[in-house]
Amino acid sequence: MSANAVPSGKTLAVSRRSKRSLANSKWPVLILFLPPALLVFTVLVILPMGEAAWYSFYNWNGYGSPTQWVGWRNYQLIFRNSAFTQALINNGLIVLASLCVQVPLALWLATMISSRIKGALFFRLIFFLPYVLADVAAGMIWRFVYDGDFGLVAGISHFIGVEPPFWLADRDVAMYAILGVVVWKYFGFHMMLFIAGLQAIDKSVLEAADIDGATGFQKFRLVTLPLLGSTVRLSVFFAVVGSLQLFDMIMPLTGGGPSNSTQTMVTFLYNFGVTRMQVGFGSAVGVVLFVICVTLAFSYKRVFMRND
Amino acid sequence: MTDISTAQPIDAASAPTSGQRIRAGTQVYMYASLIIVAAIVVVPLITTALGGFKTLGELRGNPFGLPVEWQWSNYTDIIISKRYWLQMSNSLIIALLTVFLTLTFGAMAAFCFAHIRFFGTDYLVNYFLIGLMFPAATAILPLYIRIRDLGLVDTYWGVVLPQVAFGMGMSIMLFRNYFRNLPSELFDAAFVDGCGYMRFFWHITLPLSRPIIATVGIISFVGSWNSYIVPLIMLNSESRYPWPLGIMIYRGEFSTEWQLVLAFITLTILPTIIAFFLAQKHIIAGLTAGAVKS
Numbered sequence: 210m211s212a213n214a215v216p217s218g219k220t221l222a223v224s225r226r227s228k229r230s231l232a233n234s235k236w237p238v239l240i241l242f243l244p245p246a247l248l249v250f251t252v253l254v255i256l257p258m259g260e261a262a263w264y265s266f267y268n269w270n271g272y273g274s275p276t277q278w279v280g281w282r283n284y285q286l287i288f289r290n291s292a293f294t295q296a297l298i299n300n301g302l303i304v305l306a307s308l309c310v311q312v313p314l315a316l317w318l319a320t321m322i323s324s325r326i327k328g329a330l331f332f333r334l335i336f337f338l339p340y341v342l343a344d345v346a347a348g349m350i351w352r353f354v355y356d357g358d359f360g361l362v363a364g365i366s367h368f369i370g371v372e373p374p375f376w377l378a379d380r381d382v383a384m385y386a387i388l389g390v391v392v393w394k395y396f397g398f399h400m401m402l403f404i405a406g407l408q409a410i411d412k413s414v415l416e417a418a419d420i421d422g423a424t425g426f427q428k429f430r431l432v433t434l435p436l437l438g439s440t441v442r443l444s445v446f447f448a449v450v451g452s453l454q455l456f457d458m459i460m461p462l463t464g465g466g467p468s469n470s471t472q473t474m475v476t477f478l479y480n481f482g483v484t485r486m487q488v489g490f491g492s493a494v495g496v497v498l499f500v501i502c503v504t505l506a507f508s509y510k511r512v513f514m515r516n517d
Numbered sequence: 518m519t520d521i522s523t524a525q526p527i528d529a530a531s532a533p534t535s536g537q538r539i540r541a542g543t544q545v546y547m548y549a550s551l552i553i554v555a556a557i558v559v560v561p562l563i564t565t566a567l568g569g570f571k572t573l574g575e576l577r578g579n580p581f582g583l584p585v586e587w588q589w590s591n592y593t594d595i596i597i598s599k600r601y602w603l604q605m606s607n608s609l610i611i612a613l614l615t616v617f618l619t620l621t622f623g624a625m626a627a628f629c630f631a632h633i634r635f636f637g638t639d640y641l642v643n644y645f646l647i648g649l650m651f652p653a654a655t656a657i658l659p660l661y662i663r664i665r666d667l668g669l670v671d672t673y674w675g676v677v678l679p680q681v682a683f684g685m686g687m688s689i690m691l692f693r694n695y696f697r698n699l700p701s702e703l704f705d706a707a708f709v710d711g712c713g714y715m716r717f718f719w720h721i722t723l724p725l726s727r728p729i730i731a732t733v734g735i736i737s738f739v740g741s742w743n744s745y746i747v748p749l750i751m752l753n754s755e756s757r758y759p760w761p762l763g764i765m766i767y768r769g770e771f772s773t774e775w776q777l778v779l780a781f782i783t784l785t786i787l788p789t790i791i792a793f794f795l796a797q798k799h800i801i802a803g804l805t806a807g808a809v810k811s
Binding site for chain 2: 233234235237238239241242243245246247249250252253254255256257258260261264271314317318321322324326328332334335336337338339340341342343344345346349350351352353354356358359360361363364393397398401402405453454456457460461475478479482483488491492495496498499502503506
């Protein structure tokens with residue numbers, strides 16, 4: 210196998226021949242290897258996306274072919290719909306909670322776990338556990354936790370002697386209750402990213418800071434954080450992109466209710482487009498979601514992740 | 518942010534002066550914080566599992582403590598029920614098919630992108646990376662219509678193929694990065710020996726790619742096992758429901774009997790939790806690798 214074993218004079222002759230056989234073997238491989246991925250991806254990801262753009266200009270229930278052209282009306286309906294406005298606000302809240310609570314929490318825990326501490330592996334596993342669970346299961350578990358008759362919140366309320374609240378049924382509170390679940394579910398994932406980032410930092414830089422007499426906080430702010438920059442940017446990126454897609458967890462918790470107070474863009478798409486088979490309207494919601502995701506992703510990458 | 522400042526994260530032990538005293542205090546503080554967070558993570562899970570052993574009346578009066586009388590029948594009734602095993606096997610079939618096709622299609626395409634120069638390689642790679650940009654939900658209605666027109670609604674394939682399609686970007690990206698980093702001496706040697714691309718793929722690339730195959734496999738398995746929206750839209754018959762849909766249906770049916778729902782939830786997440794603790798190293802590596810796209 211080793212190239213070195215071949216005498217150099219012979220290599221040239223062989224390699225010319227093998228080059229030709231290589232070129233000959235290129236096309237069969239391309240013709241055999243590329244089409245499956247290309248086909249399934251094009252037919253089930255790219256084409257539907259294009260069709261969504263097309264259907265979004267029709268009023269259509271999904272049967273026959275779309276004939277009733279309505280122009281931009283579906284888009285007008287979306288932006289005039291108060292439930293969609295609420296969904297946009299809620300997605301914004303999720304982004305905010307992710308950035309202001311979840312990412313700092315993950316960073317804080319990661320720094321603790323990365324310092325020499327006994328039981329670090331145990332805590333790492335425990336914190337990562339919610340991320341491995343299905344969103345639906347997590348949502349269901351927290352629906353129980355928040356249940357005003359049987360749940361843990363009810364138990365605590367009884368213990369301190371107040372009427373148990375029904376947070377998920379309260380339109381002013383439900384979304385905040387959900388934000389708690391979002392943080393609970395995903396902080397462990399961000400923590401793992403940070404732990405990996407911290408491990409990559411050269412210890413000698415920190416030792417140098419030590420010798421210069423830096424305090425723990427100074428070291429964190431002036432050495433660790435800048436060196437962790439690319440990981441933080443990545444974590445924020447995932448937090449934002451993930452926040453825009455939240456659906457699975459909302460369904461078991463509230464399904465978007467009470468009175469649309471916990472809709473997200475995807476639950477809105479499901480509740481107003483899919484369940485009523487309003488293909489045009491639902492597709493238009495999908496297009497809006499697509500535009501928001503892609504715009505955010507591209508501009509974030511361009512502005513913050515240029516050098517990563 | 519102030520919390521971070523007090524955490525003194527970086528190795529307080531190496532601080533030369535009065536390190537010992539600070540360290541003891543910091544340690545107490547660290548453990549206290551870690552244990553509180555761990556409790557917030559674990560308590561809902563444990564009370565869910567314990568709640569499944571209670572009667573409804575006890576659940577109301579005593580949501581936290583151990584059951585007074587263990588209602589094993591809550592669990593055993595589910596374990597001997599057909600629907601539980603049916604949903605689990607549906608999930609397993611769908612996930613295994615998804616993993617198999619994601620690995621096969623992804624590795625084959627990535628191999629072309631990694632080693633064969635042809636017109637438009639880079640455009641084609643970027644074409645697949647578009648798939649990483651937006652959620653599957655954006656085009657779910659046209660996707661449903663397409664699957665319907667293909668006659669695949671309410672079949673496993675109607676769930677598997679969209680999942681494979683949406684996994685292509687991630688799979689190709691991870692495989693391609695890995696293939697390109699295999700030592701180039703291997704290629705030279707193989708090609709000198711007159712080895713074509715096909716044999717190279719089978720006899721050199723694949724045997725060397727076990728780690729990345731495991732990584733991509735884990736990501737697509739977990740993704741499929743936990744998935745909800747695609748099966749929700751593509752499947753009609755309860756007999757084909759995977760377990761996340763099963764939980765929702767079960768909860769709908771037994772909405773007044775939380776203890777049964779809790780037992781059902783526990784039994785459905787149990788395989789996930791066991792698998793996680795058995796293979797935690799690989800699962801964590803797999804899932805975070807899927808996230809860190811370079």
